[in-house]
Amino acid sequence: MIIKLVSTVKLKEHLTDGIFRLTLYAPEIASISKPGQFVNVKVSDYFDPLLRRPFSICDADGEYIKLIFNIAGKGTKILAELEQGDEVDLFGPLGRGFEVDDDFDVALIVAGGLGVAPFPFLVKILKEKGKRIVSYVGARTKEQVISDGLENVNVATDDGSAGFKGTVVELVKLNILNLDSSKIKIFGCGPTPMLKSLVKLCDEYNLKCEVSVETAMACGTGLCQGCVVTTRDFSYKLACKDGPVFNVREILI
Structure with missing residues (x-):
């Protein structure tokens, strides 16, 4: 509705x-x-x-x-x-939101910049379902770090002014071996280059992952056909209607 x-x-x-x-x-x-x-x-x-x-x-x-x-x-x-x-x-x-009822015990939240936007709501629902939550937030500088509403926050900044110096995906990779990958699901949102790196990491470690893509949307309902996302079988979906959340096994970023 x-x-x-x-x-x-x-x-x-x-x-x-x-x-x-x-x-x-x-x-x-x-x-x-x-x-x-x-x-x-x-x-x-x-x-x-x-x-x-x-x-x-x-x-x-x-x-x-x-x-x-x-x-x-x-x-x-x-x-x-x-x-x-x-x-x-x-x-x-x-649009389509995150799937929170599939089989995982640990939720890794990975946000780049204002990609943090959907996650306070998601974290609240995951807590209600008893999931363990670890959050990774990336920004250019410490002044741009937004972490309100997140749990167990780890920070990465491009200039090293707060937390890890480097990208948020690099920080996730440093910590991923400390977790049981069979129990993890990653939820990502951020700029396209960040999402590309995240998908590569998930492919490398065979991790479950959903991402919310950032793309221009005009109508928001699928009528204009303007927010095309290419799938791995080279067909297409619409970010506003079929997404903005996609399983990374489905799409090319």
């Missing part, structure tokens, strides 16, 4: 370095959302920007959903200027 509504801003938080979190009153969406799904947000009452913007549901709690974003253009700048009580037109939940 997809619900369209006009939501109200409950809280806007400036987390760090141009990164914001919005808490929106959207009870109908919050009640049916799953980790990994997203909403499409109309950022302006006018036609500029024309297209809605997709945002992962960072958390769904009671009557509220949370979104995390950084200022990357005109649309997100408009969102960053919203205040408590302002209205936001959105619809969702959209």
Whole structure:
């Protein structure tokens, strides 16, 4: 079920370095959302920007959903200027979320930059299911590390200003041998180069893995056919409808 509504801003938080979190009153969406799904947000009452913007549901709690974003253009700048009580037109939940009921004991969360967005919601659900959770978060600098809502956090930064100096996937590889690979499932989200490295690691160690892909989406429902993801048998799927979460055995990144 997809619900369209006009939501109200409950809280806007400036987390760090141009990164914001919005808490929106959207009870109908919050009640049916799953980790990994997203909403499409109309950022302006006018036609500029024309297209809605997709945002992962960072958390769904009671009557509220949370979104995390950084200022990357005109649309997100408009969102960053919203205040408590302002209205936001959105619809969702959209897409396919993470599979949390298959056979694994340890969940490795691997997030690059704002790829952390879907994981507070996922971590909450995994905790309810009694899974052990280890989180790996990568960012360019310590100021850009976002780890709210995660469990057992390990940090990697490009410049070494916090945690391990290097990429988040390199940090995962350093620690993977300490875990029983037959009991692990990896959940990843981040820039495409990071996801490529993560898929290579999962292939090397034969690890279960699902990733949420980052790609431009226009309609959010599959009508425009614009967010194509190539599969390993060289057919295609749509990120907005068949994803954004995919088993890495299914797709080419």
